[in-house]
Amino acid sequence: MVNPPTMVNGFDPASAASLPERTRAQVERRERLLGPTYRLFYATPVEAVRAEGVYLYDADGREYLDAYNNVPCVGHCHPRVTDAVARQMTVLNTNTRYIQDSILAYSEQLLATFPHELGNVTYTCTGSEANDLAMRVARYHTGSDGIIVTANAYHGLTSTVAEFSPSLGSGSPLGPHVRAIDAPDELRLPPGQTVADYMRDQVRAAIADLARHGFGLRAFIADSIFSSDGVYAHPAGFLRPVVDEVHRAGGLYIADEVQPGFGRNGDGWWGFQRHGIVPDIVTVGKPMGNGIPIAAAIFRPELLTEFGANIRYFNTFGGNTVSIAAAQAVLDVIGDEGLIENARTVGAYLRDGLKGLAAGREWIAQVRGAGLFIGAEITTADGTLTPDGPLAANIVNGLRERGVLISASGPHGNVLKIRPPLPFSARDADRLLEELASVLDEENPWPST
């Protein structure tokens, strides 16, 4: 049998024999029915049967503190979302070819969270579709093909988008028109450079190379918190010179807010705002409907004029009445429950706690992030900053065994990724820190540090 490609925090099917009986049977059934392309999380996968708030429950009724899932951003099964969806299902659920007030009211409120330059929204079902559309529009507008991404970015799964999603690995080749630049990694900068300088210089070189190969520049697309590159939020503002460079070359800047968006960074609604820049296109998704599939691309209206005149966009389920009802409830709850402020305060509290645990453990090289999007980088303790993915995996799995769910990210899978639903409280943070402390004591491969 060919070994499936690895995924960060992915379950290895070769170890199925050592699983508890029921889990093994479920894993085998899944493999038989769903085939080999899906991946499960954790060395011992979790069978999720129900969830509420920041808690998830397995088939044995065991409770897990969910410090990872960003789709249920206002909390699993939030009653205002479930009520809105259930109610709307009994009244009307149709598509964007009919006039409906709800999509207009929602669009007004959604667009009001963006800088005034971004004035049109197109609804899709997934973040991949939103990025696919963003790139189609960018191609139409610029007439160029070249795309710049970061080295371990993920932007989605369509053929077009997979071509600029390097994190899919060597089995999913990048397009010839795609250039990947290093992530904004403060720890490993060339001597004398700032993050902003380094990013700008790399983008400049990529633009020159794309020009040399006849591709020109269509767009620079970046996840505003560089989720799959390993979570990079600081120093705020480092994207500004990059975007200036992209605009000078005639390209567009697409902010991928599919993971970091909807207030998670704690400073405002959108990650790009931390950098003091205004994108040409923004894509959003994942948390938008708290689990009901809805995503969108938000445009400077002038970009859509020609595209819209020549090409119609119809997405059967994108922006349907029920999805919009869910999205409206999410937007309302984020505001009414002060969840952006909660992300800011609890995120800072949790990061401080993590920094406390990192003190004296040199192998936790950096705790970083913004709001409730946090990364903790695990390396060797010998001063070489060599990424230690296996140790990070042990920590993730140790927490899972103790009933706390996180995951990992980065090209080496060595960055603990903590990204809980936004109602995560200081008490939840304490529990995470307590369990993590006990895992770190157990896993410490560098006892002298």
Ligand SMILES: Cc1ncc(COP(=O)(O)O)c(C=O)c1O
């Ligand atoms: C940054 C980013 N962009 C786009 C996508 C694609 O979104 P979807 O899975 O909804 O197609 C993802 C999904 O993980 C993502 O993390």
